[in-house]
Amino acid sequence: MKTLKGPGIFLAQFAGDTAPFNSLDSIAAWAAGLGYKGIQIPSWDERLIDLAKAAQSQDYCDEIAGICAAHGIAITELSTHLQGQLVAVHPAYDTMFDGFAAPHVRGNPAARQAWAVEQVKMAATASRRLGLTAHASFSGALAWPYVYPWPQRPAGLVEDAFAELAKRWHPILDHFDHEGVDLAYEIHPGEDLHDGVTFERFLDAVGGHPRANILYDPSHFVLQQLDYLAFIDIYHERIKCFHVKDAEFRPNGRSGIYGGYQGWVDRPGRFRSLGDGQVDFGGIFSKMAAYDFAGWAVLEWECALKHPEQGAAEGAPFIAQHIIRVTEHAFDDFAAGGADRTLNRRLMGITE
Secondary structure: OOOOEEEEEEOOOOOOOOOOOOOHHHHHHHHHHOOOOEEEEEOOOOOOOOHHHHHHOHHHHHHHHHHHHOOOOEEEEEEEHHHHHOOOEOHHHHHHHHHHOOHHHOOOHHHHHHHHHHHHHHHHHHHHHOOOOEEEEOOOEOOHHHOOOOOOOOOOHHHHHHHHHHHHHHHHHHHHHHHOOEEEEEOOOOOOOOOHHHHHHHHHHOOOOOOEEEEEOOHHHHHOOOOHHHHHHHHHHHEEEEEEOEEEEOOOOOOOOOHHHOOOOOOOEEEEOOOOOOOOHHHHHHHHHHOOOOOEEEEOOOOOOOOHHHHHHHHHHHHHHHOOOOOOOOOOHHHOOOOOHHHHHHHOOOOO
């Protein structure tokens, strides 16, 4: 068995224009000061990384890894959540997602998609240069507006959507394979890959591609009432990244899973800081240890109530306390009698 690495922290919700959140050096020092050992870097944030330069220059990658190492921090993974989203955008979301893209491709869906594909490919190369083996992203979505079948979906719509999604991602997955990096899709509402069934649809559509994997985040399963422990049992071989994020679901007589268009504070399902929600992290970390997950346990802070800096400060010790240092021997080895086939046969009553 393997011991998880951590605690790590995803920087997307913390990066900003004021110190210590406005440079890689200062934010790495801040994370280390809270007890984190790793940082997951949002590749779209130029305050933290120049993605194009990282894809082109080993010297630059060595430099940014050195900046982190000087604070006792490792880079856990790079993230292309925003760029991955733009690989597949339904026209209903064109305007809303345009802000994720570089200014020169906004308002041009075809150019925006081509830009997004190149961004994700660059992240694969940069990951390899940084010595990383996994990468975090979103799948994007073509079928999400039709998630609830009313009016009745036309026959073949879902199949065609996943065929197109696979067509767009297959060359990217091949590039990740060339670079020796796993692409871990965060299974997330709003994405076509939002539960186990949709991940399986996609995996079938890309021919079981070995680089098509999962970023596991239990909070998104709480909000859609999916068994997040059983999910690990089913898909553990494909789980390559792990966001440690809490959530709660408190249905009432007025609202349920869909949330009634309410803000996050008032929704029955909402994200919480670690320890403030309903997620059974003891069960999750136990399963991760049992299934030999060798990656990082990375805090993603998203809470409707608590200040992010308090959530970050509480997150490192919470994760550290849940990481299981796996045993190297069985607890009852002291009573072992050694291997003796003669004894075994005698115990079974075999005399010949």
